[in-house]
Amino acid sequence: MTIHSENSGPLFAVNLLFRSSRDGVFDDANLWEESLVLIEALSADDAEAKAALLAVSAESSYIAMDGTHVAWTFFKVERVSQIVDQPLRHGSELFSRYLRHAEVQSLLTPFEDPSTQK
Numbered sequence: 190m191t192i193h194s195e196n197s198g199p200l201f202a203v204n205l206l207f208r209s210s211r212d213g214v215f216d217d218a219n220l221w222e223e224s225l226v227l228i229e230a231l232s233a234d235d236a237e238a239k240a241a242l243l244a245v246s247a248e249s250s251y252i253a254m255d256g257t258h259v260a261w262t263f264f265k266v267e268r269v270s271q272i273v274d275q276p277l278r279h280g281s282e283l284f285s286r287y288l289r290h291a292e293v294q295s296l297l298t299p300f301e302d303p304s305t306q307k
Contacts, residue, residue: 207223
């Protein structure tokens with residue numbers, strides 16, 4: 190199976206941000222999700238537009254165990270990066286970014302397990 194053919198456009202790694210709400214309320218306690226998707230497009234602008242459509246179609250909602258309504262909504266395309274290492278193969282770099290110390294600390298801090306909270 191080939192992901193990229195000679196007649197198709199370049200591939201882009203697109204970072205999408207989603208935010209959650211509980212009973213229609215967005216606040217600092219709610220979770221965010223960053224999703225990295227692969228998009229085939231003619232340009233970075235085209236990739237952003239295609240990714241945004243994909244993200245809107247991925248929005249979801251459900252009733253949580255505590256009875257609250259949880260909704261995940263698309264917030265924005267955070268970043269579009271063309272994948273230059275093609276064709277894709279073992280070890281291909283899909284995405285890279287520089288991080289500040291505080292960002293690394295945040296990434297390395299696990300979510301607390303609700304079952305261990307008192």
